[in-house]
Amino acid sequence: MARQQRAIRTRARIIAAAGECFSESGYRATRVADVAERAGAALGTLLFHFPAKTDIANAVIEQQHRIVMEAATAVDEMNSPSGIQDIIVVSAKLANLISTNPVVRAGLRLSTESVEDLGISSAQPYLDWTRQCVQLLEKARAAGELAEGIDLEHFAEVINSAFTGTQFMSSAVSGSSDLPERLARLWPILFSQVVKADCTSESVQRLLDDHSTLIDAETPAEEEAASAIESGTAEAE
Template identity: 45%
Template sequence: MRPGGAAEVAKQQRAIETRSQIINAAAQVFAASGYVSTSLNEIVRVADVTQGALYFHFGSKSELAAEVIRLQHAKSIGAGARHLDEQDSGIAGMVLLSGALANQILNDPVVRAGLRLSTEAVAEMAEAAQLPYEEWASTAKRFLEKARALGETRADLDLDAAAEVVSSLFTGTQFVSVATTGGSDLLERLARMWKVVLPGMVSDPEHWAILRASELIETTALEAA
């Protein structure tokens, strides 16, 4: 290693750790207070860093909020890809994914903050806020396409419309749960949602994923614990 190389590596590592501290602190504050009510001074306090350190990594509150949304999006999309690959049933995979996303919301401050920020999108981060919703609808459609290929969906089902409905219902369900019970009944609400929605989408109203929706969602809860 060249002279001073070890010191440079240590400096870079400290910068990475400081950036992570700032993001995690911002997620906690954004999740609790929302975008408008959050101040950079509060994030600096929670992160236990200087204002200079924060501005070294992020030029503004909106830039920091957009990064939280980006990280939330990456985590959610990663979960979608795993369940799409692992499940033999497109319908069951979609139910399992909703449980996995619910557990991220309940247990990961970055995910909670990213979703809250997406609903409070101000003009300067509107583009970042739209992406998670667009991708969730796109992911739902991929599961439905897999389900159709397996003969699980009604032949006349409009996959684009169904994916949009699934995305909107999931979003609304998680927001109502968080607003009314702090998310404590989110998994139960999701199971009820699927039992109401899926019979109108599948070719067999007795599809096992409908009958076992609660069990499938609870499975993801146990895996995430």
């Protein structure tokens, strides 16, 4: 079991290091040897786990997707009465992940700028998030939070576009550190007329403050590695 534990831990370390390298320099400027060095792993070890650079990048994207989807699911499990509040809380969690977690930042960067290299669709993340957002808007509609006649799909697209652009602008201007402030200004403007829920600057700011520190910035792969090691040790005993 010890060998398997070590392998899991090494794999997690490589993904974490790759997240740092890709988020700092992008896909093409990052060399496989840079990732190995950052991970403190031999190049041969890295190539055993990930035969090609595209394999590392796809593992980073996969992990980023898992992390953000877990954050979205955690919001769902809060069982709040408000779909609009859920959207704002998801945005706060994403903002926090983007500013604290290199794997998340790298995953976003890879999915926008290295699409051709990685053979992935640049449209898919937008479509996934729109579907997620439509679900929350359905909850909002059921709770009586939406004005009449709103097309949920179109409104979800506007919400996603506005979040995406805010994230890009914040990343370019402040390295994402001012993203929560920008969201606190965005949501009251975007929701002011179409939403009947409490959506003043103050209430949005409070939601962002309350929920931006809930996230454990540790990556799931690290947690998995740790728990695999624990259960492995348990079995070995």
